[in-house]
Amino acid sequence: MYKIMKKEILNPSVVLMDVYAPDIAKTCKAGQFIVLRIDEVGERIPLTIADFFPEEGLVRIVTQTVGYTSRKLMNMEQGDSFLDFIGPLGQESEIENYGTVLCVCGGLGIAPMYPIARELKKAGNKVITVVGARNKELLIWEDVLKEVSNEIYVTTDDGSYGRKGLVTDVSKEILEREKIDHAWAIGPVIMMKFTALLTKEYNVPTIVSMNPIMVDGTGMCGACRLEVDGKTKFACVDGPEFDGHKVNWDLSMRRMNIYKAKEEIALEKAIKGGF
Amino acid sequence: MALNLNRVDMPNRDPDARNKDFIEVAEGYNVDMAAEEASRCLNCKKPLCRSGCPVNIDIPRFINQVTKKDYDAAYYTLKEFSLLPAVCGRVCPQEHQCEGACILNPKGAAIGIGRLERYVADKFRESGKEEVLQKAPDTGKKVAVLGGGPAGLACAYDLAKLGHSVTIYEALHTLGGVLMYGIPEFRLPKNIVNKEIENIEKLGVKIELNSVAGRVNTVEKLMKEDGFDAVFIGTGAGLPYFLNIPGENLNEVYSANEFLTRVNLMKAYKFPEYDTPVFVGEKVAVVGAGNVAMDAARTAKRLGAKDVYIVYRRSKDEVPARLEELEHAEEEGVKLQLLTSPIEVIGDENGHVTALRCVSYELGEPDEGGRRKPVEIPNSEFDMPMDMVVMAIGQGPNPLLLETTKGLELNKRGNIVADDDGKTSIEGVFAGGDIVTGAATVILAMGAGKKTAQSIHDYLNNK
Numbered sequence: 001m002y003k004i005m006k007k008e009i010l011n012p013s014v015v016l017m018d019v020y021a022p023d024i025a026k027t028c029k030a031g032q033f034i035v036l037r038i039d040e041v042g043e044r045i046p047l048t049i050a051d052f053f054p055e056e057g058l059v060r061i062v063t064q065t066v067g068y069t070s071r072k073l074m075n076m077e078q079g080d081s082f083l084d085f086i087g088p089l090g091q092e093s094e095i096e097n098y099g100t101v102l103c104v105c106g107g108l109g110i111a112p113m114y115p116i117a118r119e120l121k122k123a124g125n126k127v128i129t130v131v132g133a134r135n136k137e138l139l140i141w142e143d144v145l146k147e148v149s150n151e152i153y154v155t156t157d158d159g160s161y162g163r164k165g166l167v168t169d170v171s172k173e174i175l176e177r178e179k180i181d182h183a184w185a186i187g188p189v190i191m192m193k194f195t196a197l198l199t200k201e202y203n204v205p206t207i208v209s210m211n212p213i214m215v216d217g218t219g220m221c222g223a224c225r226l227e228v229d230g231k232t233k234f235a236c237v238d239g240p241e242f243d244g245h246k247v248n249w250d251l252s253m254r255r256m257n258i259y260k261a262k263e264e265i266a267l268e269k270a271i272k273g274g275f
Numbered sequence: 276m277a278l279n280l281n282r283v284d285m286p287n288r289d290p291d292a293r294n295k296d297f298i299e300v301a302e303g304y305n306v307d308m309a310a311e312e313a314s315r316c317l318n319c320k321k322p323l324c325r326s327g328c329p330v331n332i333d334i335p336r337f338i339n340q341v342t343k344k345d346y347d348a349a350y351y352t353l354k355e356f357s358l359l360p361a362v363c364g365r366v367c368p369q370e371h372q373c374e375g376a377c378i379l380n381p382k383g384a385a386i387g388i389g390r391l392e393r394y395v396a397d398k399f400r401e402s403g404k405e406e407v408l409q410k411a412p413d414t415g416k417k418v419a420v421l422g423g424g425p426a427g428l429a430c431a432y433d434l435a436k437l438g439h440s441v442t443i444y445e446a447l448h449t450l451g452g453v454l455m456y457g458i459p460e461f462r463l464p465k466n467i468v469n470k471e472i473e474n475i476e477k478l479g480v481k482i483e484l485n486s487v488a489g490r491v492n493t494v495e496k497l498m499k500e501d502g503f504d505a506v507f508i509g510t511g512a513g514l515p516y517f518l519n520i521p522g523e524n525l526n527e528v529y530s531a532n533e534f535l536t537r538v539n540l541m542k543a544y545k546f547p548e549y550d551t552p553v554f555v556g557e558k559v560a561v562v563g564a565g566n567v568a569m570d571a572a573r574t575a576k577r578l579g580a581k582d583v584y585i586v587y588r589r590s591k592d593e594v595p596a597r598l599e600e601l602e603h604a605e606e607e608g609v610k611l612q613l614l615t616s617p618i619e620v621i622g623d624e625n626g627h628v629t630a631l632r633c634v635s636y637e638l639g640e641p642d643e644g645g646r647r648k649p650v651e652i653p654n655s656e657f658d659m660p661m662d663m664v665v666m667a668i669g670q671g672p673n674p675l676l677l678e679t680t681k682g683l684e685l686n687k688r689g690n691i692v693a694d695d696d697g698k699t700s701i702e703g704v705f706a707g708g709d710i711v712t713g714a715a716t717v718i719l720a721m722g723a724g725k726k727t728a729q730s731i732h733d734y735l736n737n738k
Contacts, residue, residue, distance in 0.1 A: 068550060089487065215533060222533055232524060
């Protein structure tokens with residue numbers, strides 16, 4: 001059992017949890033992920049690690065209510081435990097001193113961006129962060145990211161905070177303005193796709209972090225297949241980070257919808273279950 | 276006594292009833308059937324059956340004990356050699372092993388050794404008797420077993436009996452490996468697997484679940500920091516192969532591993548009571564004809580698929596699955612599309628599977644192994660309308676441990692190089708099962724685990 005030592009509501013649909021998993025906290029690196037299962041009937045879901053505290057034995061995860069399991073997870077409280085918590089999985093981010101790095105993140109991608117930006121800054125990079133949210137209420141961790149960024153820009157779709165518009169608008173200005181050596185984009189697939197399309201115009205190598213449907217997360221099932229440079233890859237063992245200029249985005253977006261119909265049945269169950 | 280050449284059939288549930296649920300298909304012998312089948316054994320002086328068994332079970336002895344109705348003794352005979360008799364009685368390819376070697380086999384009347392093994396193991400389990408486990412005095416030596424599938428379990432069981440302190444590290448949330456995630460409930464009920472695995476814990480083996488070999492615990496850390504005297508790697512063949520044909524990443528194309536894992540390990544057949552969903556089409560093609568393919572096809576049928584096809588590029592004679600699995604699949608309405616190989620999965624604009632494009636084959640000259648080679652017939656392309664495709668064409672070695680183990684020699688397929696005793700290129704590190712041989716069977720993995728346990732024991736004694 002893996003105990004939730006801390007729960008913090010970051011906004012109405014996003015929650016942070018620090019989970020006691022000392023072996024993982026000691027060995028994990030930025031860019032890697034864990035798989036968890038809430039209870040005996042639960043599904044295995046992957047979550048990119050948002051932070052880790054080796055001394056306290058804690059692994060930080062941040063989740064958003066999108067479907068049944070994430071609602072169930074949102075309902076768990078400090079002191080509750082997950083039945084299973086497995087990691088660290090996937091390859092770590094390739095951190096080095098690239099020069100100036102553009103870190104573009106949005107939605108739930110903000111959380112896993114944080115440890116990567118932190119390590120990039122530590123490695124001597126100038127870190128320029130662009131954070132996007134639908135509106136002010138949904139924006140999380142601006143302050144946290146600020147600490148590890150030389151510059152930070154916030155955009156909201158509705159203009160309720162920061163610049164009105166998309167992360168790609170501000171990113172374009174930055175790419176026009178100064179030489180960017182490397183970029184990271186983490187967030188919804190559509191956001192990563194358009195960021196990668198943009199940086200390609202400027203020939204800036206761009207890493208994206210994929211979060212497809214998974215089962216075991218250890219290479220055993222192949223549910224997380226994607227195409228990179230025309231070749232099939234498994235996000236769990238080959239990724240989750242890939243060259244954003246080579247990902248087949250439309251395929252990845254389609255594969256997110258495999259269980260759309262089942263999700264409705266599960267949501268009915270969630271409503272009956274009162275969450 | 277005259278030779279009795281009438282094999283006693285094992286009763287199975289009605290195909291039309293069983294292909295709608297996940298309750299076990301085979302019903303097993305009753306006491307009279309077991310007695311009659313056991314009485315046919317000739318008790319050969321040089322038992323060929325034993326040499327056909329990968330774990331060398333003293334088959335004539337346990338069968339003789341059945342004829343004497345000394346079922347407990349028969350059970351303990353089995354347990355001398357095998358940790359999992361109820362499992363092996365159900366899933367071993369006996370026709371190629373013990374029964375294939377039986378002196379009566381050429382007459383088509385091999386003793387039903389697997390059925391008797393199953394009978395004896397089930398009878399003991401159902402009696403509720405507490406199993407007496409014997410264990411040598413503590414040796415003070417520590418062994419880490421990476422992977423809790425058939426190879427690792429067999430190795431851990433024997434090492435623990437020999438008095439060593441053993442810890443199993445398993446990546447999934449349950450022990451058993453393919454017995455839990457791969458082989459379906461209707462062929463191998465999970466409560467039976469769990470019951471047989473329980474003995475491992477009773478022997479004092481420590482079990483670390485959710486522990487991915489090579490990540491939290493690297494081989495180097497286990498030996499240098501955690502004080503293990505030896506490591507056994509039994510991480511199996513856990514990376515599904517695909518055909519690398521166009522359309523293979525369409526939404527309703529599954530690896531057999533994924534389809535079966537969702538259904539067996541995650542219990543998607545009980546969705547929404549269990550949270551994990553699975554898709555099942557109306558027309559399902561399963562590519563491949565091994566045991567895994569049969570499991571996937573029969574599972575799809577049970578989940579409501581109307582038409583299920585096994586698509587295989589050779590003929591029925593070459594089907595690699597156990598004979599019983601093929602027969603059961605056909606009885607349950609699975610159709611065979613033989614001498615056929617897919618070249619593309621066709622989908623619509625939303626990424627949904629609509630057809631499997633195939634070419635026809637004919638059998639040509641025999642290859643080195645004596646099997647007639649399938650040869651493509653020119654211009655034979657045709658489409659089979661499908662809305663789901665399952666790829667069951669085998670698995671490669673799981674890379675997670677291998678990429679973090681420095682100095683471990685691998686062959687060109689990525690499997691660990693180990694000698695007959697399971698010794699790898701690193702001192703004190705042993706390996707066995709699918710990670711060495713490539714995907715094979717439960718019993719071969721158990722045989723390797725067992726044999727390697729003896730070799731680890733010798734190594735520790737001489738250290």
